[in-house]
Amino acid sequence: xxxxxxxxxxxxxxxxxxxxxxxxxxxxxxxxxxxxxxxxxxxxxxxxxxxxxxxxxxxxxxxxxxxxxxxxxxxxxxxxxxxxxxxxxxxxxxxxxxxxxxxxxxxxxxxxxxxxxxxxxxxxxxxxxxxxxxxxxxxxxxxxxxxxxxxxxxxxxxxxxxxxxxxxxxxxxxxxxxxxxxxxxxxxxxxxxxxxxxxxxxxxxxxxxxxxxxxxxxxxxxxxxxxxxxxxx
Amino acid sequence: xxxxxxxxxxxxxxxxxxxxxxxxxxxxxxxxxxxxxxxxxxxxxxxxxxxxxxxxxxxxxxxxxxxxxxxxxxxxxxxxxxxxxxxxxxxxxxxxxxxxxxxxxxxxxxxxxxxxxxxxxxxxxxxxxxxxxxxxxxxxxxxxxxxxxxxxxxxxxxxxxxxxxxxxxxxxxxxxxxxxxxxxxxxxxxxxxxxxxxxxxxxxxxxxxxxxxxxxxxxxxxxxxxxxxxxxx
Numbered sequence: 001x002x003x004x005x006x007x008x009x010x011x012x013x014x015x016x017x018x019x020x021x022x023x024x025x026x027x028x029x030x031x032x033x034x035x036x037x038x039x040x041x042x043x044x045x046x047x048x049x050x051x052x053x054x055x056x057x058x059x060x061x062x063x064x065x066x067x068x069x070x071x072x073x074x075x076x077x078x079x080x081x082x083x084x085x086x087x088x089x090x091x092x093x094x095x096x097x098x099x100x101x102x103x104x105x106x107x108x109x110x111x112x113x114x115x116x117x118x119x120x121x122x123x124x125x126x127x128x129x130x131x132x133x134x135x136x137x138x139x140x141x142x143x144x145x146x147x148x149x150x151x152x153x154x155x156x157x158x159x160x161x162x163x164x165x166x167x168x169x170x171x172x173x174x175x176x177x178x179x180x181x182x183x184x185x186x187x188x189x190x191x192x193x194x195x196x197x198x199x200x201x202x203x204x205x206x207x208x209x210x211x212x213x214x215x216x217x218x219x220x221x222x223x224x225x226x227x228x229x230x231x232x233x
Numbered sequence: 234x235x236x237x238x239x240x241x242x243x244x245x246x247x248x249x250x251x252x253x254x255x256x257x258x259x260x261x262x263x264x265x266x267x268x269x270x271x272x273x274x275x276x277x278x279x280x281x282x283x284x285x286x287x288x289x290x291x292x293x294x295x296x297x298x299x300x301x302x303x304x305x306x307x308x309x310x311x312x313x314x315x316x317x318x319x320x321x322x323x324x325x326x327x328x329x330x331x332x333x334x335x336x337x338x339x340x341x342x343x344x345x346x347x348x349x350x351x352x353x354x355x356x357x358x359x360x361x362x363x364x365x366x367x368x369x370x371x372x373x374x375x376x377x378x379x380x381x382x383x384x385x386x387x388x389x390x391x392x393x394x395x396x397x398x399x400x401x402x403x404x405x406x407x408x409x410x411x412x413x414x415x416x417x418x419x420x421x422x423x424x425x426x427x428x429x430x431x432x433x434x435x436x437x438x439x440x441x442x443x444x445x446x447x448x449x450x451x452x453x454x455x456x457x458x459x460x461x462x463x464x465x466x
Contacts, residue, residue: 065400117363127399130350130375142363147398148381165380166360167298 008112009144009162009191011153011177012122012129014201016109016138017099019044024203026095030088034079037203042078046071051123051152061150063125069093096124097131101138102198108224109139111233117141121162121175123152154185163191174218176227180210187216194219194227241345242377242395242424244386244410245355245362247434249342249371250332252277257436259328263321267312270436275311279304284356284385294383296358302326329357330364334371335431341457342372344466350374354395354408356385387418396424407451409460413443420449427452427460 013019023040032039050067053059072093076084084092112118119142120129129143144162151157163170170190177183178198187193195217199208213220221227246252256273265272283300286292305326309317317325345351352375353362362376377395384390396403403423410416411431420426428450432441446453454460 117367119363125398126375126377126381130352130399134350134374141367142359142376144359148359165358166363 006116007162007166007168007173008116008118008194009121009159009173009175010118011175011179011182012120012124012132013099014198015176015178015196016105016120017101017132017136018200019096019099020201020203022099023095026092030084030092032079032081032083034081037205039075039079041202042075043068043071046074055152055155063128063147064096064123065093065125065128068096094131097128098135099132101136102223104223104225106137106139108228111228112224112231113139113141115231115233117166119144119162121153121158122146153182156185156189159186159189159191176224180214180217183217193217194221196224196227197222239349240395240399240401240406241349241351241427242354242392242406242408243351244408244412244415245353245357245365246332247431248409248411248429249338249353250334250365250369251433252329252332253434253436255332256328259325263317263325265312265314265316267314270438272308272312274435275308276301276304279307288385288388296361296380297329297356298326298358298361301329327364330361331368332365334369335456337456337458339370339372341461344461345457345464346372346374348464348466350399352377352395354386354391355379386415389418389422392419392422392424409457413447413450416450426450427454429457429460430455 010016020040023043024036027034027036027039047067050071054062072089109118118140120140121144122129123146125147126143126145129145132138133140133143144165146152146158149157149161159175160170162173171192174192174194175183175186176194176196178196178201180195183193183195193216195214197211199211202208219227219230221230243249253273256276257269260267260269260272280300283304287295305322342351351373353373354377355362356379358380359376359378362378365371366373366376377398379385379391382390382394392408393403395406404425407425407427408416408419409427409429411429411434413428416426416428426449428447430444432444435441452460452463454463
């Protein structure tokens, strides 16, 4: 049996999968008359404000699939794209179910899984995360989502929810993420934290200046294989 | 990507794992001065009445782990067992996290997974199901539980909840179960149904007389490999 101190909860978008590169490739494949990099960045930028409406109570519980679609509808208007049918728009929205993993992801998770319970803690909805895992062969032990807790990260209910699911104390769970705000919120709830550098998360043109080691993270790793090595897997 | 008509939702206790044989073996291993078969049956018998209290609203939302523990505490009294420490009782209650799969389970699920999204729909809590899957190498695409829906089967919210998670209509989901009441409730919600014979679910001494084919099931299979063959996997 897995010891309760060995539960690793992973952020997904950016930490596990390359949303930027996957969307750029999809936009190029569809031949849309837009700058693919600009389009991908704009889609992702709509994400936090949309979730903030749910977190503040302005909007009732809404799945990420529906938030993505609402942002996409606005984007298609602002980018003046009229060439897509309803089913093509639906399929484009489903790209979030088919995001590609980073090169180290599958191997790294496989190593970490040998000694730990590996679970997602993502704002993505359960259906999206299940499709993504099947498509990319992500070997999760359990898929957890904001949808289970009816709260989006960084609400404390999400981090504390993981501990509750496994009936352990918060310090027996470690959040693994490429985003420092996520890790800070987890730390405030008593979780352990591991930062993963993802220099290409926003594409090759964006030079990130926030990849340095911080005092509030318990581990700092280049990628998931590096984390596995540091944890002795 | 998985077609939405190909979602298989599995009952777990009895359908996927052999709760009776696993508990009998654990009671024998512990050397408890009871009839292991009687003890296993009595523990399981407390399950439906305990859930009924939650379903009726008499008891607030309670995880199966806690219901199992409450039934176990009563059993230890009625069987007059005083030899176990608190940590031994806790560990005995955790046997539900370590139940053994039927001989066909892992191979059958592996075959069904090739063409379908395979998910649990169990009254077991998420932590229990994740431990069980890791321990028994059950290759779920997604672990769903009454805990996600805050309703126990056979409440409609559970069956309809699976369809909602994948954003499909109920007839695009098939429940696979060894229990006809579960299948009837799923059918009433519009799901497809597959019955799995589990002649040994209640131990080798109980001859089941309810294993015949019914008009309300879409498939009737000896085991999961038989179901995989019937579905062309």
